[in-house]
Amino acid sequence: MTYKTLTAASLAALILGAGGAMADTWRYAFEEAMEEVQGKFAQKFKEEVEANSDHEVQLFPFGTLGESADIMEQAQSGILQFVDQSPGFTGALIPEAQVFFVPYLLPQDQEQLVSFFRNSKAIKELFPPLYAEQGLELLTMFPEGEVMMTTTTEVKSPEDLNEVKFRVMTNPLLVEGYKAFGATPTPLPWGEVYGALQTGIIQGQENPAFFIESTKMYEVTDYITRAGHNNFTTAVMANKDFFDGLSEDEQKVVQDAIAASFDYIVEYQTGLTEKSLEKIKEAKPEITITELSEEERAPFKATADSVEQEFLEIGGPKAQEILDQMKADLETATQ
Structure with a gap:
């Protein structure tokens, strides 16, 4: 029996039977491995x-x-009390969350980026009611790192992506992007990506450098392109009924x-991108890592x-209210 065939009821039975039946145990699932960014946040x-x-x-962690x-x-x-998931996968539930996939909206400067996520009115005030409608309490959003393309052929312009089957998350706006x-664009569950690249079903995908390194995506691609188009965003949520049922304390x-974990993960990511790219270079010296110039990024x-x-x-x-507020928040962050 595979995880995909498990019903919610049987999953609950498995989890509770594994020692999670105590009322004092809270369950928290996330989309990455224990030693990746979401895993580090969860451990903190x-x-x-x-x-x-x-x-x-x-x-x-992912796959469990x-x-x-x-x-x-x-x-x-309510089987899980907490979940960490990218807006890339919640776009169908909360279409406004797709705003994080408008290219070149988020700043590349790390201090400005962190200031935006720490202080954004859109994140703190406008998004929570939208998540609440889906039975979720939005606790925080945080950036995970510059998104990079990994491909089997070189990319220096949009023309180089012509006819390239590029894996994207199941998110309508990312498809349009x-x-x-x-x-x-070819939406695929993450578990199928490595094999699809290996067999040529797809020829590219995008992720932050730490994830490219830890999942060994560089083994089945030959080029990493830094186009500066986005930073991977994720959201930590609680089941709303569970959260509302907690005491004030x-x-x-x-x-x-959550606040301590946010501060921790910001510090943890300092220098992480460059360290990850160095590890990739060590593991595969022949890989080509290209940071596009401003002229190359223009198209x-x-x-x-x-x-x-x-x-x-x-x-x-x-959508309009979210976009306008995010632009105002970003202007404040860049000042």
Whole structure:
């Protein structure tokens, strides 16, 4: 029996039967491995909660409970108390969250980026009601690193992506973004990506450098391109009924643990991109890593307006308000 064939009820039985039946145990699933960025955040959260309460936090890294869609379903149904998932996978549930895939919207400067995520009114005030409608309490969003393309052929312009089957998350705006870049976007669950690159079903994918290195995507691609078009964003959520049922003291424990984990993960990521690229170079000296010049980025940047307009069409009833507030937040962060 595979994880994909497990029903929510049987998953609950498995988890509870594995020793999670105690009321004091909180379950937290995420989309990456334990030693990747989301895993590091989760471990810090666990450490903080357990140091400041009687609760135990049980962690479930990628693959333990299925794919991204599976853990979201489990969080909404209350099997999981916490879940960490990119807006790339919640776009169908919360179309406004697709705003994070408008290319060249987020700044590349790390201090400005962190300031935006720490202080954004859009994240703190506008997004939480949208998540609440889906039975989720939005606790925080944080950046995971500059997104880079890995491909089997060199990419220096949108023309180089012509007819390239490029894996994207199952997110409508990300699909439109890569269409605008000239590629043939191909939504695939993460578990199928390595094999699809290896067999030539697809010829490219995107992720931060640490993830490219840890998942060995460089083994099945030959070029890494830094076009500066985005930074990978993720969101930590709680089941809303669970969170609302906590005492004020318990809610404060969760919120304080989230704040400490945010600070920790920002510090953890300092220099991580360059270290990861160095490891990739050591493992595969022949790989080509290219940072596009401003001139080379120009035709990619030229697609941003059309993708932004597409977001306003498919991004839900609050799309315009979200986009306007994010731009105001970003202007504040860059000052």
